[in-house]
Amino acid sequence: MNKHRSGFVNIIGNPNVGKSTLMNAFVGEKLSIITSKAQTTRHRILGIVNGDDFQVILSDTPGIIKPAYELQSSMMDFVKSAFEDADVLVYMVEIGEKALKDEAFFKKIENSKIPVLLLLNKIDTSEQEILEEQIQHWQQLLPKAEIHPISALENFNVKEVFDRILELLPEAPPYYPKDQLTDKPERFFVNETLREKILLHYKKEIPYAVEVETEEFIEDDDIIRIRSVIMVERDTQKGIIIGHKGSALKRVGVEARKDLEKFFDKQVHIELYVKVNKNWRNNTSQLRRFGYNS
Numbered sequence: 308m309n310k311h312r313s314g315f316v317n318i319i320g321n322p323n324v325g326k327s328t329l330m331n332a333f334v335g336e337k338l339s340i341i342t343s344k345a346q347t348t349r350h351r352i353l354g355i356v357n358g359d360d361f362q363v364i365l366s367d368t369p370g371i372i373k374p375a376y377e378l379q380s381s382m383m384d385f386v387k388s389a390f391e392d393a394d395v396l397v398y399m400v401e402i403g404e405k406a407l408k409d410e411a412f413f414k415k416i417e418n419s420k421i422p423v424l425l426l427l428n429k430i431d432t433s434e435q436e437i438l439e440e441q442i443q444h445w446q447q448l449l450p451k452a453e454i455h456p457i458s459a460l461e462n463f464n465v466k467e468v469f470d471r472i473l474e475l476l477p478e479a480p481p482y483y484p485k486d487q488l489t490d491k492p493e494r495f496f497v498n499e500t501l502r503e504k505i506l507l508h509y510k511k512e513i514p515y516a517v518e519v520e521t522e523e524f525i526e527d528d529d530i531i532r533i534r535s536v537i538m539v540e541r542d543t544q545k546g547i548i549i550g551h552k553g554s555a556l557k558r559v560g561v562e563a564r565k566d567l568e569k570f571f572d573k574q575v576h577i578e579l580y581v582k583v584n585k586n587w588r589n590n591t592s593q594l595r596r597f598g599y600n601s
């Protein structure tokens with residue numbers, strides 16, 4: 308019998324570099340939402356990969372930014388917490404990127420006592436010459452890190468990185484039951500799926516002013532009935548979310564339902580409401596209610 312390996316592998320990096328894409332590729336499920344907009348991920352989300360003799364507990368985290376409002380400070384607290392319990396740190400960068408958006412976090416990576424894998428992502432978009440130049444750049448900047456070029460989107464080198472992670476994990480018993488996939492409840496995935504559709508379909512500040520709360524999640528034998536509230540900060544935003552005769556909101560509901568039916572493998576019915584919750588992004592008690600405390 309092989310020894311059992313288990314540990315925390317925490318993925319950090321700038322916004323939009325592909326952290327969530329990688330986590331989903333490792334787990335083989337769409338646990339984290341993905342869009343081309345920065346700050347898609349707002350929470351620390353665990354994705355657990357189980358095998359007979361291993362349990363890899365991945366953490367997807369929000370992209371590193373300099374916080375401008377309280378929600379963003381809480382998001383950065385999730386990133387800080389990911390430094391504290393990591394057995395392996397995955398620092399993801401994308402081709403063309405030069406530096407982390409917060410130097411203090413870079414110092415933490417530099418001084419890290421645990422193994423750091425620097426994943427150079429999106430190499431499907433790059434020429435060989437640029438790739439080599441980039442590898443050199445990062446080697447000089449972080450000599451201790453092990454560099455792996457990957458494409459999370461095209462699943463290139465992802466398996467090899469996973470195998471390397473397994474080698475680096477300590478011998479330990481599993482931390483979670485072997486059939487557990489994540490630490491988040493079902494309602495979280497409803498909220499996130501709705502937020503993904505909002506990120507995709509609304510412009511500028513709107514997605515950043517939105518929070519989703521699922522008030523009802525009732526699972527019957529053949530259907531899940533969901534009621535969710537989309538919260539915005541101002542009346543004008545409420546009108547934009549709803550759209551002409553409700554058409555924009557309807558599209559969000561239809562697309563989210565399709566994704567959730569796949570995710571839960573069951574028929575889903577969603578009822579959506581839009582409410583104004585003034586300045587929730589800077590309101591400590593509201594943020595706590597929405598789960599932004601690490």
Ligand SMILES: Nc1nc2c(ncn2[C@@H]2O[C@H](COP(=O)(O)OP(=O)(O)OP(=O)(O)O)[C@@H](O)[C@H]2O)c(=O)[nH]1
Pocket residue numbers: 321322323324325326327328329340341342343344345346347348349368369370371428429430431432457458459460461
């Ligand atoms: N071409 C290419 N695009 C990628 C790759 N990996 C991710 N992307 C795209 O990059 C964008 C951002 O991906 P995410 O996985 O949401 O990035 P993230 O780092 O989690 O972003 P935040 O949560 O905002 O910090 C999406 O449009 C992805 O499809 C890749 O290997 N190649």
Ligand SMILES: [Mg+2]
Pocket residue numbers: 326327328339340341347348367368369370
């Ligand atoms: Mg993300």
